[in-house]
Amino acid sequence: xxxxxxxxxxxxxxxxxxxxxxxxxxxxxxxxxxxxxxxxxxxxxxxxxxxxxxxxxxxxxxxxxxxxxxxxxxxxxxxxxxxxxxxxxxxxxxxxxxxxxxxxxxxxxxxxxxxxxxxxxxxxxxxxxxxxxxxxxxxxxxxxxxxxxxxxxxxxxxxxxxxxxxxxxxxxxxxxxxxxxxxxxxxxxxxxxxxxxxxxxxxxxxxxxxxxxxxxxxxxxxxxxxxxxxxxxxxxxxxxxxxxxxxxxxxx
Amino acid sequence: xxxxxxxxxxxxxxxxxxxxxxxxxxxxxxxxxxxxxxxxxxxxxxxxxxxxxxxxxxxxxxxxxxxxxxxxxxxxxxxxxxxxxxxxxxxxxxxxxxxxxxxxxxxxxxxxxxxxxxxxxxxxxxxxxxxxxxxxxxxxxxxxxxxxxxxxxxxxxxxxxxxxxxxxxxxxxxxxxxxxxxxxxxxxxxxxxxxxxxxxxxxxxxxxxxxxxxxxxxxx
Numbered sequence: 001x002x003x004x005x006x007x008x009x010x011x012x013x014x015x016x017x018x019x020x021x022x023x024x025x026x027x028x029x030x031x032x033x034x035x036x037x038x039x040x041x042x043x044x045x046x047x048x049x050x051x052x053x054x055x056x057x058x059x060x061x062x063x064x065x066x067x068x069x070x071x072x073x074x075x076x077x078x079x080x081x082x083x084x085x086x087x088x089x090x091x092x093x094x095x096x097x098x099x100x101x102x103x104x105x106x107x108x109x110x111x112x113x114x115x116x117x118x119x120x121x122x123x124x125x126x127x128x129x130x131x132x133x134x135x136x137x138x139x140x141x142x143x144x145x146x147x148x149x150x151x152x153x154x155x156x157x158x159x160x161x162x163x164x165x166x167x168x169x170x171x172x173x174x175x176x177x178x179x180x181x182x183x184x185x186x187x188x189x190x191x192x193x194x195x196x197x198x199x200x201x202x203x204x205x206x207x208x209x210x211x212x213x214x215x216x217x218x219x220x221x222x223x224x225x226x227x228x229x230x231x232x233x234x235x236x237x238x239x240x241x242x243x244x245x246x247x248x249x250x251x252x
Numbered sequence: 253x254x255x256x257x258x259x260x261x262x263x264x265x266x267x268x269x270x271x272x273x274x275x276x277x278x279x280x281x282x283x284x285x286x287x288x289x290x291x292x293x294x295x296x297x298x299x300x301x302x303x304x305x306x307x308x309x310x311x312x313x314x315x316x317x318x319x320x321x322x323x324x325x326x327x328x329x330x331x332x333x334x335x336x337x338x339x340x341x342x343x344x345x346x347x348x349x350x351x352x353x354x355x356x357x358x359x360x361x362x363x364x365x366x367x368x369x370x371x372x373x374x375x376x377x378x379x380x381x382x383x384x385x386x387x388x389x390x391x392x393x394x395x396x397x398x399x400x401x402x403x404x405x406x407x408x409x410x411x412x413x414x415x416x417x418x419x420x421x422x423x424x425x426x427x428x429x430x431x432x433x434x435x436x437x438x439x440x441x442x443x444x445x446x447x448x449x450x451x452x453x454x455x456x457x458x459x460x461x462x463x464x465x466x467x468x469x470x471x472x
Contacts, residue, residue: 208322235324237463247324249254
């Protein structure tokens with residue numbers, strides 16, 4: 001039986017009076033890759049940012065309803081704790097430019113004022129970089145700046161930074177849109193590995209990527225969750241005409 | 253219209269043209285046999301190359317659509333269905349050619365008596381009729397018509413099952429017609445296969461339109 005890790009209950013998000021996510025109810029199973037797709041402005045990124053309480057960081061942004069992590073309301077938790085448990089990786093790789101690869105990986109601890117013994121830091125760095133398949137490539141240049149790496153490596157470094165905090169869920173907002181096809185394919189392969197330990201929720205405009213990497217797909221349109229089903233089903237026989245029109249490119 | 257829609261419309265036209273060609277081959281094979289028209293039979297054998305050419309072209313077009321346009325949902329089901337329909341149509345083309353080759357190899361016209369006794373003429377009509385129904389179902393996206401093919405195919409199956417007995421009875425009275433009887437038996441077997449191919453095609457039409465898989469299910 002699949003256990004649910006993230007659940008949204010009647011979740012609504014607003015920017016001022018603009019109602020951008022409308023009554024979304026979704027259950028996300030543990031150790032799965034979930035793709036979230038939909039046209040620009042459909043509310044998918046806002047929903048993603050609602051999951052780890054980043055939505056509330058935007059001025060004038062409000063939300064109603066619940067996001068549950070392991071059946072607990074994230075609004076009742078400390079936002080920092082929520083963001084440790086639910087890490088996020090963004091569209092463009094954003095390693096800290098002045099920090100070394102090593103310090104980038106453990107930046108989450110430093111920023112939160114956690115002091116760790118050197119041996120433990122070494123272990124976290126090696127484990128995190130190994131998990132994102134970057135260790136072999138950078139183990140001899142850990143003290144070099146993260147920005148010396150290629151785009152794909154930088155994105156994996158950012159994933160390692162999130163992984164270092166031992167999250168349960170990783171959110172990705174268009175994680176490969178700034179990468180070339182080879183780096184994209186490396187990151188996609190990584191998703192398959194990462195789901196053994198984490199639950200991945202990926203917003204993507206690239207439908208073929210959604211089809212390749214995800215177990216389940218959610219389709220958003222005008223703030224509503226139109227359809228949420230097994231990815232195989234969504235791409236062979238979607239139930240809703242709006243989904244079919246979107247994935248076949250017949251959207252007007 | 254999106255590029256994938258345009259390509260799918262073109263593919264649909266190509267498949268319909270192939271269907272027409274195969275239907276015409278089957279009708280000509282029938283007429284060449286009933287009228288003992290060896291010229292017509294020769295034409296069928298020659299035109300088989302066009303059927304093969306059409307099959308290859310459709311295969312290649314499907315391959316290109318997969319490679320270049322990554323079809324999904326109804327588009328994906330359409331291209332998958334076309335690939336299988338294409339191969340079934342090509343086999344019906346082979347059957348028409350096979351019949352035409354029989355006509356070229358026999359010395360005398362088929363006797364009316366044996367044609368009547370074995371229901372082979374009726375079987376021809378029904379096989380052509382079924383093929384036309386599948387074409388209309390495909391063109392008009394009509395799954396009711398596609399389903400009607402399953403019932404009609406039973407008639408062909410029935411004659412095929414009774415064929416040995418019909419031929420045996422006929423030969424008891426006309427042992428001199430053994431050559432003709434054996435040809436007719438082979439034609440009956442071939443026409444029964446046309447029914448099976450048409451049934452397969454109907455299953456693909458339903459799969460494409462309703463996303464239901466009927467293959468290997470006994471009751472439709």
